[in-house]
Amino acid sequence: MTDPNASLRQLAPGPSPTSPTSKPKSSVKGKDRQRSPTHSQPWKKRVSTACLACKKSKRKCSGTAPCDNCRAFNRACIFDESLDQRRRVAQKRTADELNYHRDMLNDLFHLVRAADEPHALRLLEIIRKNATAEEIRAYIDETLARLDTSGGGGGGTGAGAEAGAEAEAGRGAGADDEAAHRLEDIKRMIGVEGAGPTFRRKVMDIHYLCDEAPCAVPAQPWTGVTEDAALVSHLVSLYFTWDYPFHAFLDRDVFLRAMGSGELASEFCSPFLVNALLANACHFSDFSEAYVVPGDLVTKGADFLSEAERLREQDPRKLSLAYLQGTLLLYERYSISGDDDLGYLMLHQAIRAGESLGLFGPGSVKLEDCSTDMDVSIKRTAWGLFHVDTVVHTGFLRPSLIDKINVDRVGKADDSDSTALWIPYPSHRAARPAYLHQYFEESCNLCEIARDISRALFADDLSNASAAYRRQIKEDLYERLRRWHNALPDVFDPGRRPPPHIILLRMRYFTLVINLFSSSPDDDVSSVASDAPQTPESPPRHSPIRRYHAWEITQSAARGIASLTRLHRREHGMRRAHHFALYAINLALFTMLEQDAFDVLDPDFLSLVSSFSILASRSHLGRSLFHIFRQSVRAKAQGSRIRASSAVSDELKDLFDEAAPLKDLTRWDEYAEGLHKLNEDERYHGIGEGEHGLQDYPGLGLFDMLDRYESLSLGKDEIVPERCRPE
Numbered sequence: 097m098t099d100p101n102a103s104l105r106q107l108a109p110g111p112s113p114t115s116p117t118s119k120p121k122s123s124v125k126g127k128d129r130q131r132s133p134t135h136s137q138p139w140k141k142r143v144s145t146a147c148l149a150c151k152k153s154k155r156k157c158s159g160t161a162p163c164d165n166c167r168a169f170n171r172a173c174i175f176d177e178s179l180d181q182r183r184r185v186a187q188k189r190t191a192d193e194l195n196y197h198r199d200m201l202n203d204l205f206h207l208v209r210a211a212d213e214p215h216a217l218r219l220l221e222i223i224r225k226n227a228t229a230e231e232i233r234a235y236i237d238e239t240l241a242r243l244d245t246s247g248g249g250g251g252g253t254g255a256g257a258e259a260g261a262e263a264e265a266g267r268g269a270g271a272d273d274e275a276a277h278r279l280e281d282i283k284r285m286i287g288v289e290g291a292g293p294t295f296r297r298k299v300m301d302i303h304y305l306c307d308e309a310p311c312a313v314p315a316q317p318w319t320g321v322t323e324d325a326a327l328v329s330h331l332v333s334l335y336f337t338w339d340y341p342f343h344a345f346l347d348r349d350v351f352l353r354a355m356g357s358g359e360l361a362s363e364f365c366s367p368f369l370v371n372a373l374l375a376n377a378c379h380f381s382d383f384s385e386a387y388v389v390p391g392d393l394v395t396k397g398a399d400f401l402s403e404a405e406r407l408r409e410q411d412p413r414k415l416s417l418a419y420l421q422g423t424l425l426l427y428e429r430y431s432i433s434g435d436d437d438l439g440y441l442m443l444h445q446a447i448r449a450g451e452s453l454g455l456f457g458p459g460s461v462k463l464e465d466c467s468t469d470m471d472v473s474i475k476r477t478a479w480g481l482f483h484v485d486t487v488v489h490t491g492f493l494r495p496s497l498i499d500k501i502n503v504d505r506v507g508k509a510d511d512s513d514s515t516a517l518w519i520p521y522p523s524h525r526a527a528r529p530a531y532l533h534q535y536f537e538e539s540c541n542l543c544e545i546a547r548d549i550s551r552a553l554f555a556d557d558l559s560n561a562s563a564a565y566r567r568q569i570k571e572d573l574y575e576r577l578r579r580w581h582n583a584l585p586d587v588f589d590p591g592r593r594p595p596p597h598i599i600l601l602r603m604r605y606f607t608l609v610i611n612l613f614s615s616s617p618d619d620d621v622s623s624v625a626s627d628a629p630q631t632p633e634s635p636p637r638h639s640p641i642r643r644y645h646a647w648e649i650t651q652s653a654a655r656g657i658a659s660l661t662r663l664h665r666r667e668h669g670m671r672r673a674h675h676f677a678l679y680a681i682n683l684a685l686f687t688m689l690e691q692d693a694f695d696v697l698d699p700d701f702l703s704l705v706s707s708f709s710i711l712a713s714r715s716h717l718g719r720s721l722f723h724i725f726r727q728s729v730r731a732k733a734q735g736s737r738i739r740a741s742s743a744v745s746d747e748l749k750d751l752f753d754e755a756a757p758l759k760d761l762t763r764w765d766e767y768a769e770g771l772h773k774l775n776e777d778e779r780y781h782g783i784g785e786g787e788h789g790l791q792d793y794p795g796l797g798l799f800d801m802l803d804r805y806e807s808l809s810l811g812k813d814e815i816v817p818e819r820c821r822p823e
Contacts, residue, residue, distance in 0.1 A: 145157075145159070145175060146159070146163075146175075147161065147163050147165075147166060147173045147174055147175050148174050148175070149165065149166055149169075149171055149172075149173065149174070150163060150165055150166075153165075161173045161174075161175055172324065172326075197229070200229070200232070200233055200236065203236050203237075203240060204219075204232075204236060206240070207219065207236055207239055207240060210240075211239060215239050218235070219232075219235060219236075219239075222235055225525075225526065226524055226525075227525070228523060228524060228525075230669070231525070231669075234665075234666070234669075238666075309326070309329040309330050309332070309333040309521065309522075310333045310336075310337075310519050310521050311329055311332045311333040311336060311352055312325075312329050312356075313325070313328060313329050313332050313352065313355045313356055314328070314355070314356065314358055315327070315328040316358070317358060317360055317367070318355065318358075318365070318367050318370040318371070319367065319370055319371050319374065319400065319403060320403060321371070321374075321399045321400055321403050322385070324385075327383065327385055328374065330381065330383065330522075331373075331374050331377035331378060331381060331386070332352075332355075332373065332374070332377065333521050333522075334377045334380040334381055334521065334522070334672075335373055335374075335376060335377035335380070336348055337380075337518070337519065337520065337521045337672075338380045338596065338672045338673075338674060339376055339377065339379075339380065339428070339674060341518075341530070341532060341535065341595070341596070341597035342597050342600055342674050342676060343424075343428075343480050343483050343484055343487075344476060344480050344483070344532070344536055344539075345421060345424050345476060345477050345479075345480025345481055345483070345484065346364075346417075346421045346473065346476060346477060346480070347364075347469070347472050347473045347476045350364050350469045350472065350473050351364055351365060353469075355370065362418075363416065363417065363418065363470065364417065364418060364469065364470075364473055365418060366407075366411065366413070366416075366418040366419070366422065367403075367407050368404055368407035368408050368411045368418070368419065368422045369418045369419075369421055369422040369425070371400045371401075371403040371404035371407060372400075372401075372404040372408075372422040372423075372425035372426050372429065373422075373425055374397070374400040375397040375398075375400035375401040375404055375425070375426075375429050376397070376425050376428055376429050377397070378396050378397025378400065379396060379397060379432060379675075379714070379715070380672045393714070393715060393716055394433070394716060397429070401426075401429060404422065404425075404426065405426075408422065408423070408426070414449070415449065415452055415453060417453070417473055417474065417477050419449065420446055420449045420450060420453065420477060420481070421477060423442050423445055423446040423449065424442070424443075424446045424480070424481065424484060426438070426442045427439055427442035427443045427446060427484070428675075430442055430810075431675070431717075431809045431810055432675055432715050432716075432717055432809070433715070433716055433717065434716065434717045434720075434770075434773075434808045434809045434810070434811075437810075437811030437812070438811065439809055439810030439811055440810045440811050440812070440813045440814070440815075441811070443484065443485070443488060443810075444497075444815060446481060446484075447481065447485065447497055447498065450477075450478065450481050450498075453474075454502060455474070455477065455478035455481065455501065455502055455503065456478065456482070456498050456499070456500060456501050456502050457502070459502070460502050461474060461502060461503060463503065472506055474503055475503050475504065475505060475506045476506060476536075478501050478502070478503050479501060479503075479505055479506075479536070479540050479543075481498070482498050482501055482540070482543055482547075483539060483540070483543050485497055485498045485547075486498075486543045486546040486547050486550065487543075487546070487604070487676065488810070489550050489554075489816075490546040490547075490549055490550040490554075490608065490611055491607065491611065491679060491802075492802055492805070492806045492810075493550075493553075493554050493611060493615050493799075493802060494550065494554050494813060494816050495550045495551050495554045495555045495816065496546070496547045496550045496551060497815070498547070499547070499551075505536075505537065505540055506533070506536060515529075516529070516530045516531075516532065517529060517530055518530035518532075518595040518597075520595075520668060523669075528593065528594070528595055529587070529595075530595055531585075531587055531588070531594075531595075531598065532597075534585055534587070534588075535588075535597055535598055535601060538580075538584060538585070538588070538601065539601055541580055542580060542601070542604065542605065542608070545573065545576050545577055545580060545608070546608055548573060548576075549573050549608060549611065549612055552569050552573065553566065553569065553570070553573075553612070553615050554615065556817065570612055570613060570646075571643050571644060573612055574609070574612060574613075574644060574649070577605065577608060577609060577612070580605070581602075581605050584602075588601070588602070590602070590659075590660065590663050593663075593667050595668075596664060596667075596668050596673065596674065597674075599660050599663060599664045599667075599668075600664075600674055600676055600677060600680075602656075602660055603657055603660050603661075603676070603677065603680040604676070604680070606653040606654070606656045606657045606660075606680070606684075607653075607657070607679070607680050607683055609649060609650065609653040610650050610653050610654065610683055610684075610687050613646040613649055613650050614646075614650055614687065614690075614798055614799075647691070650687050650690075651687065651688070651691060653684075653687070654683075654684040654685075654687040654688050654700075655684075655700050657680050657681065657683070657684035657704070658684060658700035658701075658703055658704050659700075661677070661680075661681055661684075661703065661704060661707045662703055662707075664677065664707075665707055670707050670710040670711055671710060671714070673711060675711075675715070677707075677711060678708075678711045678712070678715075678717075678718055678721070679805070681704050681707055681708050681711065682708065682721055682725065682801070682805065683798075683802075684704055685701070685704050685705070685708060685725060686725070686728065686796075686797070686798045686801050687798060688700070688701050688704075689728055689729065689732065689795075689798075690797065690798050694732055694734075695734075695737070696729065696732065696734040696737055696738060696752060697737055697738075697741055697744070708722065708725070709722065712767070716770050717770070717808055717809050719766075719767035719769075719770060720767065720768070720769075720770035720771050720808050721805060721808070722767050723765075723767040723768045723770075723771060723790075724771070724783075724795075724796055724801060724804060725801075726751060726752065726767075727792075727793055727794070727795045727796075728795030728796050728797075728801070729752045729795070730752060730753075730754040730795060731754070731794055731795030732795070733754055734752075735749075735752070735753035735754045735755045735756070738752055738753050739753060739755075765791055768790040768791055770808065771783050771790045771808075772790065773807070773808065774804060774807060774808070777812075779807070779812050779818075780804070780807040780812070781800075781803060781804070781807075783804065
């Protein structure tokens with residue numbers, strides 16, 4: 097019989113303790129050493145998570161930043177704790193994300209079941225265009241709100257009707273447009289900064305890390321705040337995407353070439369200019385690196401601002417284009433924060449620098465011997481500064497300081513302008529034509545009209561002019577504005593889904609209309625007897641019959657801003673909208689508040705409130721303005737309409753209902769903290785001293801709002817005297 101053990105393979109004997117080839121237990125590596133019961137050393141601590149570089153290269157990470165591998169290879173070491181599912185915070189974050197996407201999926205199914213075919217096809221088109229989750233969420237919420245209003249799936253206007261409605265911005269909201277936009281964004285009315293999850297990541301998002309910034313520039317030798325060229329490229333790209341096109345007071349291509357060269361002696365770039373630009377760009381960034389204290393808006397970009405202020409004092413070239421451009425960037429930065437009352441100061445210093453360089457005023461500048469880059473830079477800076485001057489002074493009902501530019505504008509648009517693209521960095525939406533040259537030309541034309549408005553209506557020497565004389569000026573200037581608006585290129589039509597700066601250009605037209613007719617409302621209600629010429633400068637004859645109804649014009653302009661705001665939000669979102677949009681939306685809201693037949697449930701009004709809440713949450717200035725707006729709505733005493741509406745959220749009722757009981761302080765009450773500034777200087781005219789202080793003061797009218805807006809953002813203009821307050 098065969099031995100059963102004969103088929104088994106024999107094992108070689110292990111090394112004996114006395115064998116010369118045996119090794120001590122302490123030298124055994126790997127799992128054998130860890131499993132050895134006699135091993136006296138403590139267990140090695142397991143790494144919780146690896147850095148992104150080690151994950152990509154599949155190397156073992158030491159677990160602390162900077163890790164051993166990143167230190168050896170001299171590369172940036174970044175840990176994304178959201179990838180570590182063993183952390184409680186990460187688990188809660190994941191749960192929040194799952195809840196958010198679960199709710200969106202449920203709403204998506206509800207929309208597909210309830211909506212008609214045009215809405216379903218529009219949703220499919222949005223998804224196929226690689227829309228982000230935020231954009232899909234926004235469309236779902238908007239469509240569901242329309243379905244709730246119409247009582248079923250048969251309502252709505254469709255994509256084509258929406259585009260046509262936006263093309264009619266400012267021409268009055270018809271019945272179809274009103275029905276289409278009724279209760280728009282009610283579900284996301286207050287406390288929404290975009291349609292994404294409500295939490296904020298504490299580290300860089302992995303999608304941003306994978307993005308490639310359109311503007312690749314070095315960090316050194318331009319800034320001492322960071323050596324991370326990727327972060328600097330990210331911020332520079334944000335600036336040229338969202339901030340630069342509106343004012344355009346430097347030439348983008350010339351600046352990028354100069355910054356990319358790294359030459360400190362360049363005429364078109366300087367450390368002061370770069371740090372001022374980066375301080376502004378942080379306003380548009382979600383990176384935690386954009387903050388000194390993550391999440392604290394006051395510290396956003398503060399390190400770059402401190403560096404810019406230090407370099408500005410040390411800059412030996414105080415009469416240069418780079419110095420003037422950097423000073424304008426500081427004006428923009430101070431006007432957003434508003435803490436130091438340095439907005440007007442920086443603007444005035446930039447204007448004085450422009451006069452010294454001969455860009456305007458009694459001097460002149462010679463361009464014959466200039467290089468091509470210097471020629472285009474001088475022209476852009478001169479007209480860009482003119483743009484800033486007219487936006488600021490006309491917007492706050494003051495006469496502009498710059499009258500005539502001593503240099504021609506940049507050359508007319510060539511064929512390359514129609515092919516140049518505006519890339520909506522850092523989103524993944526499709527690029528679209530930029531039309532920057534055409535925009536700049538039309539913007540300069542509008543600036544000349546704005547200059548004439550400010551000097552004709554807001555100058556002190558016209559304070560004694562008759563109402564008929566001022567009304568005649570208004571009508572003539574309004575005719576010029578209308579001709580400019582009607583002559584805009586077809587490619588600027590809202591139905592063509594233009595880039596943000598073109599939408600803002602149209603918004604500015606409507607703000608000028610409101611500034612024009614709301615500066616002295618008594619001009620439009622005077623009696624015929626008082627319309628007779630009373631001053632020598634008045635024309636010999638005036639017709640007592642008004643050609644335009646100012647009240648209807650301003651209300652139509654406010655609704656035009658509402659329509660353009662919806663377009664901006666649908667196409668580009670509001671989180672990175674230029675801060676001029678904050679002014680335009682705020683002006684439109686207070687214009688609507690001025691009407692006797694104000695309705696707090698007006699669809700256009702609620703649409704503007706929704707966008708205003710997003711913009712206001714991004715800056716210290718915006719929060720203060722939102723609190724002034726909140727109190728002004730409460731002063732209208734329409735709480736009964738709010739309480740009776742089943743479509744209004746409880747948070748909205750608590751926000752605008754003047755009879756709502758006082759509860760624990762919310763974040764909206766904290767928005768009043770910045771208003772203390774108004775009571776610290778008598779020039780700012782205070783804000784009210786109710787029983788609850790800043791939490792319970794009366795609302796403000798349009799003129800008073802503009803006065804407080806100016807004080808909170810720019811301080812007070814020491815050059816121009818105090819404005820005459822309307823009776």
